[in-house]
Amino acid sequence: MLIIDMLGYLMLNKKFEQIQLSHGGGGKEMNALINDMFFTAFANPILTSQEDSAQLQLSGTTAFTTDSFTVDPLFFAGGNIGKLAIAGTVNDLAMMGALPEYLSCSFIIEEGFAIKDLQTIVTSMAEEMQQSGAHIVCGDTKVVPKGCADGIFINTSGVGKIIKQGISVNNLQNDDVIIVSRDIGRHGAAILMARDSLSLESDLTSDCASLWPIVEQLITANIDIHAMRDATRGGLSAVLNEWAMASNVGISVDEKLIPVSTEVQGLCELYGFEPYDLANEGTFIMALPRAAADKALEVMTQYCHCDQASIIGYVTDAHNGKVILNTPWGSSRYLDIPQGELLPRIC
Amino acid sequence: MKLSDLYQQFRNPETIRALSQSIKKIASKIETDINIMEVCGGHTHTIMKYGLNQLLPANIKFIHGPGCPVCIMPKERIDHAAALAQLPNTILLTLGDMIRVPGSKGNLAKFRAKGADIRPLYDPLDAITIAKENPNKKVIFFAIGFETSTPMTAVLIDQAEKQNIENLLFHINHVLVPPAIDTVMADTKCKVNAFIGPAHVSVISGAKVYRPAVKQYQTPLVVSGFEPVDVMESILRIVKQKHAQIAELDIQYSRAVTEDGNLAAQQLINKYLTLRDSFRWRGLGPIPNSALRLKDEFSHRDAEIIYSTVLPTEEINDHKACQCGDILRGIANPPDCKVFGRGCTPETPLGSCMVSSEGACNAYYRYAGVSHA
Incomplete structure (x- = not known):
């Protein structure tokens, strides 16, 4: 399968209405445009430093979780796959009594996916992060040929400091x-x-x-x-x-x-x-x-x-x-x- | 009034408790056991899901009947579906949990994972759209079910004919309730002495189809709705008949069922389908005139005829340890089976009674076994 690694970020090109495999060609203009979409929406100093890895200051016991999101349809009453991808990982942290701090975000996008739909998804993700104060600090994007994915798949991972210890599936007590x-x-x-x-x-x-x-x-x-x-x-x-x-x-x-x-x-x-x-x-x-x-x-x-x-x-x-x-x-x-x-x- | 008020009244706790008390009062005057067969799997599901058996006196026993369309499908018919699905350029369509029923070489979900195009439908009429969208493929509807779902197949055939949709074919497995009742009652070990008659089947066929059975076997038969209050009221009506020592056909589900049923649906079915000489039921064996097939003049749509050379003909029986047959004939209960809940679970069913949510074993596995203080 032809997979084009876009070096961590896609570039939005206003000439295009759909994501194309050619977006992986690495041309500066395209990179700049996609850069605008993700970095504008998710802006924070760790992400925009554009290092190979995010550098985090962690203290205490830390919760770490990951989840991949595939949903049909991508847009539904009350949300979309982007909102889901943030809320899902934030919730996994929250359920362990952990403050959601840093998230990673990987997109696998099918060739032909509408750029305006991607924009809607990305905007929803940014809005949902405001609920918890979490930040996307690293990411990756792949474009795969038409038919190799169902529109868009998103993976998010998250880390957060546990501020309430002892919450556990093993901890139910009689008469709770x-x-x-x-x-x-x-x-x-x-x-x-x-x-x-x-x-x-x-x-x-x-x-x-x-x-x-x-x-x-x-x-x-x-x-x-x-x-x-x-x-x-x-x-x-x-x-x-x-x-x-x-x-x-x-x-x-x-x-x-x-x-x-x-x-x-x-x-x-x-x-x-x-x-x-x-x-x-x-x-x-x-x-x-x-x-x-x-x-x-x-x-x-x-x-x-x-x-x-x-x-x-x-x-x-x-x-x-x-x-x-x-x-x-x-x-x-x-x-x-x-x-x-x-x-x-x-x- | 909200829509939910309609069904909530049929789940009213006070009504259910009052019915339970009335049943207990009358049943206490009856010295013999009342062995009620609920023919339809939908009723089995209601009884187990709502725990109605826990509200009844000890002399009322349930014997779970053969009215689950998935449970009575013999393995060779599933093998037919699998063989059809593996034909080149073919889409196989079927309903609900038919996908999960094991044939001799696995279930349809397994063949779908291997690449066969098998699609469960929510609405059978979606077959028209799929056939139109795939003009270069054969689209085969694997039609299953009792009298309830037969009209949907008839409408589909009707539309295929009227719209000249040539690539839509049918594999017909529709079966009939009355011959199954006769087979159950013919068994000398059968203890059934009352019936809860099917709900949706009777909407189509009318209650009249049970008159011969009521007369011949002298058993009360109450056609019941699927809600808890429906089933409890039907049991009360059975108990009253038993106490009066009469055996009559009675329609509790009168908000939907008439004596004659849906004549328009019956007419459409009779236009396209006819009785099959014999159909081998899982657990019950071959029963004459118990199933339907396409009429000869529509053989151009009959996948059983068109692909007769590739369809397996071997009859395949259930695993020796599986007692689905005895359960379907009402001479065993799920916990009597040695593999129930051990070798046979909803995830790895040996017999079809464990597959469908309407199957007796599945209902027992999911809901039963809660002991009471």
């Missing part, structure tokens, strides 16, 4: 309560609706958002967080099951306490999905001592629009390794990890 930060399943539902093949219309938007601002408030309020995770792929079911297994505890949740919007529930009814299995990109689950729950909810509703933050259940020493969902009419069942592709039911 489980809090969900908002209504679940919005991102997964919004993406499904945006796909042409479903031909659905709705006001539903993705929950895609950086979670650092709310986490920062919780840490400042000195909330004793035992475990915290954003419920991305696999949704609420995956997080709770991972916790139950990692901490070897049981988790019991009440169906009627779990916030789900009518739009998400409607999509689930149509296609036979469960909201617990759908992805989120700005929704997190937290386990903490029962005594700290009220204060946590107060902080969440007061500062960060988490009006729907709710206690949905608790940790128990029964059913270790399993998650139990209690129905409003008194029966119970396992809430299992979703498996395989999400495929609609047949009838």
